[in-house]
Structure formats: C-alpha cells, structure tokens
Amino acid sequence: CDYPVYPLWKAISTDFATNGGAAAELIRNFSWSNLDQNTVSASIANDGMTIEDAAQKWIDENPDTWAAWIPAG
Numbered sequence: 001c002d003y004p005v006y007p008l009w010k011a012i013s014t015d016f017a018t019n020g021g022a023a024a025e026l027i028r029n030f031s032w033s034n035l036d037q038n039t040v041s042a043s044i045a046n047d048g049m050t051i052e053d054a055a056q057k058w059i060d061e062n063p064d065t066w067a068a069w070i071p072a073g
Contacts, residue, residue, distance in 0.1 A: 008025040
C-alpha cells in the first residue's frame with residue numbers, strides 16, 4: 001500500500017510556536033517521507049521488530065535526516 005499524496009500539516013498552538021523554543025523549532029523542522037514511514041512500519045510488520053527497535057534502526061541508518069531537525073546551538 002502507498003499513501004495518497006497530500007500535505008501533512010502539523011498543528012501547534014500559537015503560544016507554543018512563539019514560546020516553545022527548541023522544542024517548537026524541532027517540530028517546525030520535522031519532515032518524514034512516505035519511504036521513511038514505510039521503512040519503520042515494515043521493520044515492525046515484516047521483521048517482527050518492536051516499535052522501539054524499529055525506530056532505533058531508522059535513527060541509526062538516517063543520521064543526516066534527523067540531525068537536520070535538531071535546532072542549532
């Protein structure tokens with residue numbers, strides 16, 4: 001199965017967006033492709049991994065992706 005193409009909007013409150021600091025910036029920076037999501041889902045569904053292990057595997061294999069989400073300094 002593939003997901004239909006549509007914009008995914010992440011909603012945060014105006015107050016949090018303004019005053020949430022690094023946490024709000026991380027949410028604004030977050031971007032996850034269908035391939036990323038499907039990779040983690042396949043590890044869980046097809047390989048019998050736990051959610052935590054599948055997430056850690058993705059993290060270990062995609063440092064450039066998630067590092068871009070982390071606010072500087």
